[in-house]
Amino acid sequence: MTPSWTDLPGHRHWLETEAARLLSFAAAARHPVGGFAWLDAEGRPEPERGVRAWITCRMTHVFALAHLRGVPGAGPLADHGVRALRTVLRDPEHGGWYSALDAEGRPAEDGKNAYDHAFVLLSASSAAAAGRPGARELLDDVIAVIEERFWREAEGRCLESWDRAWSGTEDYRGANSNMHLVEAFLAAADATGDPVWLERALRMAGFFIDEAARGHGWRLPEHYSADWEPRLDYNSGERAHPFRPYGATVGHALEWARLLLHLESGLTDPPGWLLEGAEAMFGTAVATGWHADGADGFVYTLDWDDTPVVRERMHWVIAEAVAAAAVLHRRTGRPRYEELYRLWWDHAARFFIDPGAGGWHHELDPANRPAATVWDGKPDVYHAYQAVLLPTLPLRPGLAGALAHAAGQELPFRS
Template sequence: MAASELLKQAADRIEVWFSHAWPLWIDRGLDPKGLFYEQLDFSGQPDEIVSRRMRVQGRQLYTFSRAVEAGHAAALPRLRHALASIETYGWGIDAQPGWIHLLGPDGSPQDTLRDTYDQAFLLFGLHGAARAGLPNARQLADHTLAFIDTSLTEPSDGSVREGVPASLPRRSNPHMHLLEALLAWFELTGEQQFLDRANRIADVFAASLFDRASGILGEFFTAGFQLAPPPMGEIVEPGHHFEWSWLLYRLAGFDGRDLIEEAGALHRWGLAHGLGSEGYAVDECDRSGHQTRPSRRIWPQTELIKSCLVNGQHDAAARLSLAVLDTYFATGTQGLWIDQFDQAGRQTSDVVPASTFYHIVVAFEEVLRYARSAHPA
C-alpha cells in the first residue's frame, strides 16, 4: 500500500478516535472549580483527590483549544472557565510573579516553586487559549514572558535556569518546550519577537545541548552546561530526540535558524538506538545506545510519528500510527489510552494521565494534516 494510502487509513481511524475523545474529555476533564483533573481511570472517571501540576493545566488549555477548533462548541465555556481559574489559583501566589508548580485538589498552593518547565507549558497553553479567541490570554502570555526574561534567563547566552529558586542539574527539556511555545506564538501572530526568541533557544541547543560528534541530545547538565555526572549525565531519551527533530524542522520552516542537519542526526540516532524489537520507541537509553529502560510510554511514540513525518518517512509514520491505535488505544472506554507497556508488551499503567493528551493531539493532528495534503478534499 502506498504511503499516502496508509496515511489516509491512519487519518480515518484518528478521526473516529477524536470523535470519542473530545466529548469525553470536555465532559469529564475539568473540575467544578475550573481546574483540569490530573488523570482519569479506565472507565473515564476523574481522580478528584490527586494534586494538580501546573504544567498539566497548561497542556490541557492547549488540548481544549484544539477541541474548540475541531468544532466542539461545549469546549469553549470550559476553556474560559479554566483560564480564569488557572490565573486565580496559579499566578502570583505569595505576591510574586510566575506560575507556581503544584496545586492541591482544592486549589490551594502545595509547591510555590516557579519551575521553568511549567512556565513554558503555560505559555504554550495560553497560545491555544488566544487562538480560541480568549482576549486575556495574550496579556497573561506577556506577563509570563516578562517573568521568564527577568527571573529565569541567563543574559550571557539566552539559556533558561531551573526555576525560582534555581536548582541543579540544568535540563534540556525546558528549553525544548519553550521553543515549542515560542514557535506556536509566532505561527499565531507573525510577530518577529517570537521567532527571535526561538532562534536564541536554538542557539543554546546547538552550542550546549547537542553533541554533534555523537548525534546525542543531553538531558542533564551542570551550571556551566557540561554533562551532569553519572548517572544523570548518561541519560538519553529517544522521545526527546524525535521531539527536537520535529521542532527544528518547524523552526527552519518559519525561516528561523537552519538546523536541519542536526534534526536529521537526532532522528537517525533515535532510530538506531531507541527502538525496541517491536519498533516502538523505548523510554530511555544511555550514551552508548544501551536501552536502560526498555519500557515504552505512549508519548515517545507520538514524537516518533512527528519526526518520521518531517524527515520524509511518511510510510513509517503511518504504520506506527496504526500500530499505536491497535495497542495503546485498545481500551474499553473509547477516547482513553494506555500510557505505558513494559518490554514484553504488558500494560503497566493503571490510570490515564491528562498530561499525555497534548502529545497525542499534536501528533494525530500532524498525521491528519499530512494525509489531507496527500488527499485534498
C-alpha cells in the same frame, strides 16, 4: 507511486475520529477548584490529587486547538483552563505560577519551574490564537515573567527553576524544560507576530542540537550544571524519573526533530543545520531506540553506549515518533518516513490506544502490556492529540497558527 496515508480519505477520517475520541475522554478532567484533574486508567478524574499546572496547561492548549477546528464545547473548556491560570494557579504575591494545588485549591508545590512556565506560555498562546476571553492578558503576563525570570539573553537559554519568591535558583539546567520553551516560543511567535521568539528558539536549538547533540553523536545530554557543562551521570540512582531520567531520552530526540522543522518553517533564511539536525536526531533515535531490546516499541531511555536503561514504553514517545515521521515526510518526500509513519500508527493502534476505557495507555512494560512504573493513569491527551492533528496540517511554527492557516484565517491579536 504509493499514496501517502495522509492523502487517503479513510486515514483522514480515522485521524478525525481519534481526535474526537481523545477530546471526549479529556473533557472529564475538569476540576472543581479550577484547571484539570489527573485521570486514572479508566478515565475517571482524581480530584483528591489536586491540580498540576502542566496538566492544566496541556489540556487548555488541546481545547484551544479543538476550538480552532470548530469543535463545539471545546472553547468553554479552554476558558476553564485560562481562568485557573489567571486565578488559583497564579501566585498573587510574587507572580508566576504554582506547580501544583491541593484538592482544596491551596498551593501544594510553590517553586517556580521553567517546565511549568513553558506550558503556561504554550496554552496562553494557543488560547489567544483561538480568541478566548482573558487569553491575551494571560499571554502578556507569562511573557513578562519568562523574559524577567527565565530567559538569559547572554546565554541564549533559560534557567531551570526558582523558589517561590524568586530569590534563589537551582544549581541545575535542563534540556527538557528548554525544549518545551522552544515549542512555546514558536507558538508565541505565531500568536504575537513578534520574530524575537523565533530568534530565541533558534539560539536555544543551536546550543542543544547543533552543539551538544552533534558533539555527542546526535545523542542529546539532558542534564547540565549551572555553567552548562553536561552531567552525563545525573540521576544515575533514579533512572526512571518521569521528568529527569538518567541517560539519553529517545522520545526527546524525536520531539526535537519535529520542533526543528517547525522552527525552520518560520524563518526567512533558515540555517541548513536545522534540517540536518532533524534528520540526524530522528535517525539516531530510531536506530538506537526502536526495537532496542528485541521487542517492538521505543524504550524510554538509553545509556551512553546505547544500552537500554528503562525499557518501559511511553505513549508520548510513539506519539512524537508518528508526528516527526509525518513532518519529515512532508518536508523531504522521502519514502522511509512514510513507511515508519504507517508502522508506528499500526503499533499505537495495537498497543497504546485504549478503545474500552478511552485515551491511550500512558505506559507499557517491555512486553507491551499496560504498566505504571513511571506513569500511572492517563493524566493528559496533549501528545496523542497533537499526533492526530499534525499529519494533515501545513508546516508552521505553532499548531494554532497551522490550524488558522489551513482554514484561511488570520490569527487574532497579530499586529
